[in-house]
Amino acid sequence: MNDRRYVVGITGASGVVMGYRLVQQLLKKGYKVDLVITHAGRRVLKDEMGLSQVEEHSNLVLHDIDNIGASIASGSVKTDGMIIMPCSMGTLAGIANGISSNLMQRAADVTIKEGRRLILVPRETPLSLIHIKNLLHAAQAGAVIIPPVPAFYTQPSTIDDVINFAVGKVLDVLQIEHELYPRYGDN
Secondary structure (H helix, E strand, C coil): CCCCEEEEEECCCCCHHHHHHHHHHHHHCCCEEEEEECHHHHHHHHHHHCCCCCCCCCCEEEECCCCCCCHHHCCCCCCCCEEEEEECHHHHHHHHCCCCCCHHHHHHHHHHHCCCCEEEEECCCCCCHHHHHHHHHHHHCCCEECCCCCCCCCCCCCHHHHHHHHHHHHHHHCCCCCCCCCCCCCC
16 A cells, blocks of 8 residues: 555536546555545536546545645645646635635645645636736746646547546656556657
């Protein structure tokens, strides 16, 4: 069993399947996952994936978004980073401006203040100047921004190929080996 522990956030932005796939990959590799889903994220999970609940797993802890006293709200709880995939513009705005009005924002704030890796996968297009400034503020605070932009050198032929590429890019930043997409020159 692996002792690495990641916090994963899923917001109400379209593309929740990416965050869900990321959780599956982390669990498959034996990592512990603390999962936080916004209220809107739960709705989108149901709308886009038909899921009314997340599958239970021995390495998965599902936290209530309103439980600001959860373990991951404290910097004394060691994690190896946090990924919000997809990240809505509302969640981004809270993080970029140091607002901790729910557990996801607080966990992100803790991740930044403790100098741990925070990865945001923003899901919005087009971007307004407000969105761009919030992305800049988050990046200046140390967040890594990974828009879920497909690569066409991998010659994707299914939606799964596109999802796997986005998830694979997150795993690359976390330095986690995977075989979700072919490397450039390998195909």
